[in-house]
Amino acid sequence: AGCPHRGLFYNLNRLKVFVSGDIGCYTLGFLPPLSAMDACVCMGASIGMAHGMDKALGQEGLGKVVAVIGDSTFLHTGINSLINSVYNKGCSTVIILDNRITGMTGQQPNPASGTTIGYDPAPTIDIPELCRAIGVKHVRTVNPHELEATYQVLQEEIERPEVSVVIARFPCVLTVDEKKRRKYPFHTVVDNCTGCTMCLRLGCPAINWQPLTPEQAKAMGKKEKQKGYALINEDMCIGCGQCLSLCKFDAISKGEERA
Numbered sequence: 001a002g003c004p005h006r007g008l009f010y011n012l013n014r015l016k017v018f019v020s021g022d023i024g025c026y027t028l029g030f031l032p033p034l035s036a037m038d039a040c041v042c043m044g045a046s047i048g049m050a051h052g053m054d055k056a057l058g059q060e061g062l063g064k065v066v067a068v069i070g071d072s073t074f075l076h077t078g079i080n081s082l083i084n085s086v087y088n089k090g091c092s093t094v095i096i097l098d099n100r101i102t103g104m105t106g107q108q109p110n111p112a113s114g115t116t117i118g119y120d121p122a123p124t125i126d127i128p129e130l131c132r133a134i135g136v137k138h139v140r141t142v143n144p145h146e147l148e149a150t151y152q153v154l155q156e157e158i159e160r161p162e163v164s165v166v167i168a169r170f171p172c173v174l175t176v177d178e179k180k181r182r183k184y185p186f187h188t189v190v191d192n193c194t195g196c197t198m199c200l201r202l203g204c205p206a207i208n209w210q211p212l213t214p215e216q217a218k219a220m221g222k223k224e225k226q227k228g229y230a231l232i233n234e235d236m237c238i239g240c241g242q243c244l245s246l247c248k249f250d251a252i253s254k255g256e257e258r259a
Contacts, residue, residue, distance in 0.1 A: 001206035002238035004170035005029060005097055007144040008068075009036040010202055010242070011151045017066050017158060018053065020092075022046035022078070024070040025103040033203045037068070044069070044077030050092040051085040063159045066093045072102040072110035075125060079134070085163045086135040093157045094165045096127060099172040107174045131165045138164035145170055145240045173238055185237035185255045186244060191221070192251035193229040199243040199252070206236035207243060 009029035012019055013036040021027055021040035030037035039049060050067035057064070069078045074096050082094060102108045109115045114124040131139045138160060142150045150168065157164040171178045199207050208231050214224040222229075232243070234255055244252045 001204055001233075001236045002173045002240040004099055004144045004168065004172070004240070006034070006202055006204065007147050007150060007240075007242050008095065008097065008168045009034040011144075011147060011154055012036040012066065012068075014151065015154060015158065017064055020046045020050040020053070020065065020067040022067075022069040022073050023104075024073055024097070026068060026070055026097050029068070031203070033201050043073055044081065047078055047081035047085060047092075047094055050094070051081065051088070051090045054085075054090040054092050055088075062091055062161060066095055066154075066158060068095045068097060070103070071096055071098040071100070071112050071127065074127070075111050079130070082131065082136070082163075082165075083134050090163050091161050092163065093154070093160070094163065095154075096131075096165060096167045098127060098167050098169040099175075100169075101172045101175050103172050103174065107172070127167055128165075131167075136163055136165050138162070139167070140165070141167045141169050143170055144168040145242055147242060147245045183237075184239040185234040186232055186239060186241075186252050187234050187237075187255045188230060188232045189251045189253050190229060190231070192249050194249050194251070195222075195226045195229050196249070197230070198246045198248070199230050202242055202246070204243060206233045206238075207231070208233060 005026045019037045021037040023043040027040055046067040046069045050065050053065045054061055102110050108117050112125045112127055116122045128139045140153050142153050144150050157166050209228050210231050211228040217226045218224050
C-alpha cells in the first residue's frame with residue numbers, strides 16, 4: 001500500500017496512451033486493474049522503443065506514446081536513449097519514476113539517492129538538470145500521489161511536438177526515511193460508501209471489497225441493488241491519499257496517527 005507508482009499508472013490508464021515499459025517493480029503496472037503498460041523488452045529499452053514508434057508513426061503518433069523508466073534504470077542505461085531521442089528530434093514523453101531507491105532488487109541507493117550502497121554520503125545526480133543538459137526543454141516534476149495535478153501535467157506534456165520529461169517523484173514506502181515517517185491511515189465511512197468502486201481501480205492492497213446480498217444491503221440502510229462496499233485495512237494503509245481524491249461520497253476519512 002502507498003506505492004507512488006500506482007497513481008502514475010492509474011493516470012496513464014485514463015489517458016489511453018501506448019506505454020513503453022521497462023524493467024523494475026513498476027513493470028507490475030501492466031496488471032489489472034491498472035493495465036497501463038503495453039510493451040517491455042529489457043532494461044533501458046523503454047525510451048528507445050518509444051522513439052522508434054515516434055519515427056514509425058510520424059504525426060499520427062503525436063500524443064499517443066510515452067516511455068516509463070525508473071530512476072535507477074534511467075541512470076543505469078536510459079540516459080543514452082534520451083540523448084538519442086532529443087538528437088533525432090523525437091516527440092515522445094519520457095516519464096521517470098523517481099522513488100529515491102532501487103526498489104526491485106533490494107532497496108539499495110542509486111546515484112540520485114545521495115548515499116552509497118553502504119549509506120555513506122555521496123554526490124547526488126540532479127535528474128531534472130541532467131535532462132536539461134541533454135537538451136530536453138520541458139522537464140516537469142510531479143507528486144504522483146496528487147492524482148489530478150499529475151493528470152494535467154501528463155496531458156500537457158504528451159501533446160508536445162517534441163521530447164519532454166515528466167519526473168514522478170515520491171519516496172518508495174520501503175526507504176529508510178519512509179519507514180520512520182509517522183503514518184495517518186485512512187478509514188472507510190461505511191454508511192457513506194455507495195459501492196461505486198472508484199477507489200478499487202487503484203488496485204491498492206489496503207482496500208478490500210466486501211460483497212453484499214440484497215438483504216444485507218437493505219439491513220445496512222443501503223439500496224438493495226448495491227453489490228458491496230469498499231473497506232480500508234487501516235493496518236496496511238499509510239495515508240498516501242490517492243483513494244481520498246477519487247471518492248466523491250465522503251466515504252473515506254483520515255484516521256489517527258500510527259507509528
